Amino acid sequence: xxxxxxxxxxxxxxxxxxxxxxxxxxxxxxxxxxxxxxxxxxxxxxxxxxxxxxxxxxxxxxxxxxxxxxxxxxxxxxxxxxxxxxxxxxxxxxxxxxxxxxxxxxxxxxxxxxxxx
Amino acid sequence: xxxxxxxxxxxxxxxxxxxxxxxxxxxxxxxxxxxxxxxxxxxxxxxxxxxxxxxxxxxxxxxxxxxxxxxxxxxxxxxxxxxxxxxxxxxxxxxxxxxxxxxxxxxxxxxxx
Numbered sequence: 608x609x610x611x612x613x614x615x616x617x618x619x620x621x622x623x624x625x626x627x628x629x630x631x632x633x634x635x636x637x638x639x640x641x642x643x644x645x646x647x648x649x650x651x652x653x654x655x656x657x658x659x660x661x662x663x664x665x666x667x668x669x670x671x672x673x674x675x676x677x678x679x680x681x682x683x684x685x686x687x688x689x690x691x692x693x694x695x696x697x698x699x700x701x702x703x704x705x706x707x708x709x710x711x712x713x714x715x716x717x718x719x720x721x722x723x724x
Numbered sequence: 725x726x727x728x729x730x731x732x733x734x735x736x737x738x739x740x741x742x743x744x745x746x747x748x749x750x751x752x753x754x755x756x757x758x759x760x761x762x763x764x765x766x767x768x769x770x771x772x773x774x775x776x777x778x779x780x781x782x783x784x785x786x787x788x789x790x791x792x793x794x795x796x797x798x799x800x801x802x803x804x805x806x807x808x809x810x811x812x813x814x815x816x817x818x819x820x821x822x823x824x825x826x827x828x829x830x831x832x833x834x835x836x837x
Binding site: 611613639641648649650651653656700702704713714715716717718720 | 758760765766767768769770813817823824825827828829830832
């Protein structure tokens with residue numbers, strides 16, 4: 608089946624630093640990738656949609672200058688949390704939509720736990 | 725109009741019983757309704773999904789019932805097992821559109837042995 612890999616699975620960083628999270632589609636080409644964040648015991652909230660080779664589309668209330676998204680190839684999208692603060696601590700999850708897959712079910716990565724100290 | 729409302733928030737079922745989780749949506753443009761299972765510290769995994777042209781879909785112990793007129797759909801887990809203990813999310817999207825998933829609030833399911 609379609610596999611989406613996220614790296615790292617967890618990261619601890621100091622306040623003010625930047626952190627990059629990678630999302631890769633391992634066995635299919637992903638035309639579109641989505642980035643979500645999830646706070647404990649809450650649902651997934653869509654942050655942004657990225658299409659290969661174009662600028663990401665951010666959901667209302669998400670700071671595009673703080674959460675930089677790059678989708679440079681059909682198998683890789685990155686999310687960079689810039690100048691991280693403790694309130695950015697969360698579980699970040701990506702999903703990928705494949706080309707040509709019937710109904711293109713969205714496949715999720717295993718998430719990245721970010722802790723900002 | 726973009727919301728998907730999910731209930732109950734938490735559910736405890738005895739082993740072997742039937743677990744039922746319900747969702748309701750408002751946006752009639754939604755035409756793809758997946759259910760995801762999430763274990764702690766992991767990403768959501770697609771369990772089963774349905775399109776509005778059928779009223780029921782069954783895969784193993786998991787069944788989705790879909791009521792288009794009521795704009796409701798539900799997940800039934802038959803013969804629930806302790807390994808089914810997880811958080812379940814319903815979702816909805818439009819296949820023709822951007823396919824952004826709108827998630828329900830989640831149901832924490834506990835199966836007692």
